[in-house]
């Protein structure tokens with residue numbers, strides 16, 4: 001019998017994209033609730049408890065409620081796409097490429113926390129440098145990023161696309177998270193293996209899907225002898241043996257006049273770049289992804305497949 005999958009929040013932005021990715025699959029059976037009943041707690045509880053894997057695409061509070069609904073039922077495994085459990089040690093962090101052992105941890109887990117979109121880029125750049133001893137304790141990391149507006153879910157999509165919306169946003173690009181307390185900072189700190197919280201400055205552009213995450217670094221504050229080339233080599237070594245996260249060759253990066261935030265729209269992969277001038281004292285590390293691809297729905301389906309294969 002095919003394993004049963006229930007996407008709680010299937011009519012939202014992340015849920016719909018997971019459904020699109022699962023369309024036509026015969027190896028799983030999708031349980032579904034009519035859109036009008038999406039907030040019917042009794043129906044959701046039944047569906048959640050009838051699933052082999054429940055994928056939660058809900059706000060944090062609703063995710064916590066859903067986990068309560070299945071907590072006594074060991075037959076149900078959970079992938080949560082919200083922020084609620086990402087730094088909870090009882091949950092496997094769903095970034096399969098972040099370490100060589102992580103895919104196995106996800107495969108064996110009952111509870112998997114899907115990473116946030118910005119942290120996928122930031123951790124993807126930072127963690128290998130911490131693991132390799134290149135980024136020292138106490139380094140003041142900054143993370144600057146731009147996301148497509150679908151990152152803000154149904155509400156922001158309406159604000160960006162509907163000029164008559166009472167809170168319509170007309171800016172083509174805006175900064176937010178201005179108090180520097182964005183909910184992704186703890187996740188970046190913990191899974192980036194940082195001993196000091198990064199300064200995180202997110203922004204949104206007038207495009208639906210895509211993301212650039214930048215981590216600029218001063219080489220003279222890194223481990224002695226660190227160069228642009230040694231940082232690139234550390235990233236290449238860290239991501240060897242898989243094809244989801246790729247490290248762009250230095251010669252290719254050098255030839256680029258610009259980075260296009262929507263280049264990976266619709267894809268579930270991530271590209272990492274090391275920019276700078278050989279011999280100079282600064283580098284800019286850049287991650288490029290689709291906020292709804294490797295940043296959300298693509299990663300959720302990848303994690304589901306790892307769990308189904310175990």
Ligand SMILES: NC(=O)C1=CN([C@@H]2O[C@H](COP(=O)(O)OP(=O)(O)OC[C@H]3O[C@@H](n4cnc5c(N)ncnc54)[C@H](OP(=O)(O)O)[C@@H]3O)[C@@H](O)[C@H]2O)C=CC1
Nearest residue numbers: 009011012013014057058059062081082150151153154296
């Ligand atoms: N969009 C993105 O790029 C990313 C999103 N995420 C996370 O994924 C989760 C879903 O986000 P997203 O898809 O963007 O959000 P949306 O607002 O687009 O969708 C959320 C869905 O959940 C439903 N919902 C809300 N509250 C409840 C409830 N109490 N019970 C049942 N259903 C409920 C909503 O219904 P209704 O229409 O009635 O509000 C809606 O269908 C969030 O935790 C978000 O932080 C993670 C990574 C990236």
Ligand SMILES: CC(=O)N[C@@H](CCC(=O)OP(=O)(O)O)C(=O)O
Nearest residue numbers: 081082083116117118147151152
């Ligand atoms: C553009 C935008 O608003 N983005 C969201 C993050 C999207 C994401 O990664 O989702 P999680 O909330 O599940 O972490 C934000 O900044 O809150």
